[in-house]
Amino acid sequence: MKKTTLSKATLGRLPMYLRYIRSQSDERISASEMARVLKLGEVLVRKDMNCISDQGRPKIGYPRQELLANLEEILGSRDCVPVVVVGAGKLGLALMRYKGFQDFGLRIIAGFDSDVQKVDASHEECPVLPVGRLERFCRENGVRVGVIAVPEAAAQSACDALIASGVTSIWNFAPCQLTTPDGVAVQNENLALSLAHLCLGERGGRGARDENVS
Amino acid sequence: MKKTTLSKATLGRLPMYLRYIRSQSDERISASEMARVLKLGEVLVRKDMNCISDQGRPKIGYPRQELLANLEEILGSRDCVPVVVVGAGKLGLALMRYKGFQDFGLRIIAGFDSDVQKVDASHEECPVLPVGRLERFCRENGVRVGVIAVPEAAAQSACDALIASGVTSIWNFAPCQLTTPDGVAVQNENLALSLAHLCLGERGGRGARDENVS
Numbered sequence: 001m002k003k004t005t006l007s008k009a010t011l012g013r014l015p016m017y018l019r020y021i022r023s024q025s026d027e028r029i030s031a032s033e034m035a036r037v038l039k040l041g042e043v044l045v046r047k048d049m050n051c052i053s054d055q056g057r058p059k060i061g062y063p064r065q066e067l068l069a070n071l072e073e074i075l076g077s078r079d080c081v082p083v084v085v086v087g088a089g090k091l092g093l094a095l096m097r098y099k100g101f102q103d104f105g106l107r108i109i110a111g112f113d114s115d116v117q118k119v120d121a122s123h124e125e126c127p128v129l130p131v132g133r134l135e136r137f138c139r140e141n142g143v144r145v146g147v148i149a150v151p152e153a154a155a156q157s158a159c160d161a162l163i164a165s166g167v168t169s170i171w172n173f174a175p176c177q178l179t180t181p182d183g184v185a186v187q188n189e190n191l192a193l194s195l196a197h198l199c200l201g202e203r204g205g206r207g208a209r210d211e212n213v214s
Numbered sequence: 215m216k217k218t219t220l221s222k223a224t225l226g227r228l229p230m231y232l233r234y235i236r237s238q239s240d241e242r243i244s245a246s247e248m249a250r251v252l253k254l255g256e257v258l259v260r261k262d263m264n265c266i267s268d269q270g271r272p273k274i275g276y277p278r279q280e281l282l283a284n285l286e287e288i289l290g291s292r293d294c295v296p297v298v299v300v301g302a303g304k305l306g307l308a309l310m311r312y313k314g315f316q317d318f319g320l321r322i323i324a325g326f327d328s329d330v331q332k333v334d335a336s337h338e339e340c341p342v343l344p345v346g347r348l349e350r351f352c353r354e355n356g357v358r359v360g361v362i363a364v365p366e367a368a369a370q371s372a373c374d375a376l377i378a379s380g381v382t383s384i385w386n387f388a389p390c391q392l393t394t395p396d397g398v399a400v401q402n403e404n405l406a407l408s409l410a411h412l413c414l415g416e417r418g419g420r421g422a423r424d425e426n427v428s
Contacts, residue, residue: 008411012404074414081413090308095405097304100389104410145413171409175314177253187412190226191309195385196318197222198401199295199359200288 006074010048013040015103017048018071021064028061076105082141084167086158087149088113088120088128091173095147096126108147110137114154131161138165148172159186220288224262227254229317231262232285235278242275290319296355298381300372301363302327302334302342305387309361310340322361324351328368345375352379362386373400 006014020034035045049062052070056062072078083101085092088111096111111128113119121127129137137143146162148155148170155174162170169185172178178186220228234248249259263276266284270276286292297315299306302325310325325342327333335341343351351357360376362369362384369388376384377398384400386392392400 006411006414008407011411011414012407083409083413090304090311094304094308098405100404100406101409104406104413106406106409106413145409147409169412171412185412187408189408190314191312192314192318192320193222193226194401194403195297195315195320195359195361197220197225198383198385198399199297199318199320200220200225 006051010051011074011104013048014052014071014075017045017052018068018075018077021067021071024064027064029064029067030061031056075103080105080107081145082107082109082143083145083147084109084134084138084143084162085111085147085149086113086131086134086162087111087151087154088115088118089149092147092149093128095149096128106145109141109143112137134161135165138162138167143167145169146171148174148178150174152176220265224265225288225318227262228266228285228289231259231266232282232289232291235281235285238278241278243278243281244275245270289317294319294321295359296321296323296357297359297361298323298348298352298357298376299325299361299363300327300345300348300376301325301365301368302329302332303363306361306363307342309363310342320359323355323357326351348375349379352376352381357381359383360385362388362392364388366390 016038017034020038021029031046031049032042035042038045049056049067052074053062053066055066083106085095085108088096092111096108101108108126110126112131112134113128114131116130119128119130121129143165144167146167146169148158148162150158152174155172155176156178159170159172159178159180163180163184168183170178170180170187172186172188173191175190180186230252231248234252235243245260245263246256249256252259263270263281266288267276267281269280297320299309299322302310306325306327310322315322322340324340326345326348327342328345330344333342333344335343357379358381360381360383362372362376364372366388369386369390370392373384373386373392373394377394382398384392384394384398386400386402387405389404394400
């Protein structure tokens with residue numbers, strides 16, 4: 001497999017490619033045919049495919065088995081990454097029940113909350129547990145990825161608890177900068193920003209409306 | 215004001231710049247001092263400032279009043295854009311209660327749901343109303359921006375209802391491609407993708423872990 005870094009946009013299209021390639025039986029996959037079926041630009045599809053395989057040949061296509069193996073490895077189709085969410089408020093619960101993670105080989109396996117009212121072990125696939133059980137749960141389940149969905153004031157202590165539990169990748173929805181040691185990756189998510197970028201057009205032609213955003 | 219298109223990343227930093235500039239009293243704003251206080255790279259801050267103002271002068275800085283006026287115009291600080299959400303499930307409610315929109319001059323003023331159990335007019339700032347009232351509400355309140363937070367099967371009809379109500383910018387959380395007429399901007403949001411990109415590193419060094427993501 002090529003060792004290129006995948007852009008977020010390319011990554012977002014991979015589940016679609018994987019579904020298409022799984023539906024095919026020919027040993028060779030044609031990028032132009034795939035582009036046509038998926039209603040994507042041919043140049044874009046070739047660019048994406050070149051991140052996944054260096055076995056493409058003009059007029060012959062890409063070897064189906066190699067594409068399949070590489071996509072399944074990247075998307076973790078055979079080996080889900082377990083994820084926990086700290087904070088079982090509306091956002092935390094929305095994330096815990098969101099179906100889209102499995103496309104990327106991610107599985108939210110538990111939520112944690114300091115409010116005993118929110119604890120709910122009845123949901124088999126993804127229970128909400130007391131935050132005091134976070135560390136043991138993460139160690140026992142090999143969890144390295146955590147989501148912070150608590151209010152700003154509680155975010156740093158949630159972050160510290162995740163790191164103490166062995167988590168090395170943190171997705172932070174709280175509107176604040178977290179302090180983390182070296183070796184911990186933090187992705188800050190600002191839910192409002194995508195909408196704000198889309199809406200720049202509503203204020204006079206800047207931003208998203210000038211681009212093809214769909 | 216310069217008529218440059220703002221990137222999403224630049225837009226995301228503007229509320230921070232606005233807070234800083236409001237806190238200052240000097241007539242001139244120094245980009246290097248602002249970069250230092252906000253812990254950002256100086257080159258980055260200068261690049262962002264040049265999208266906001268063309269009045270920067272070496273060793274003198276940017277005129278505070280002009281920056282302030284331009285930022286407030288872009289961020290809609292004086293003139294909020296009203297937004298509606300269709301779908302008052304966990305995700306819809308999480309968005310309706312999310313505080314971050316006001317930084318960008320956006321205000322979610324109502325949610326709509328076809329399930330009468332979810333209707334709740336008691337929340338003064340952002341009630342949940344029956345979907346049958348969508349069109350009249352949007353017309354009366356000049357709503358041009360709508361969020362789709364319904365399941366995939368209901369997304370196209372939610373989209374059609376928003377467009378019939380005069381909405382021209384749609385932020386879609388349902389995992390499907392919407393069909394829209396010309397003149398309607400659609401931004402598809404995949405909540406899972408940011409986490410997936412962050413987690414590429416957990417599978418062997420691709421993607422987010424190779425970049426500075428914090």
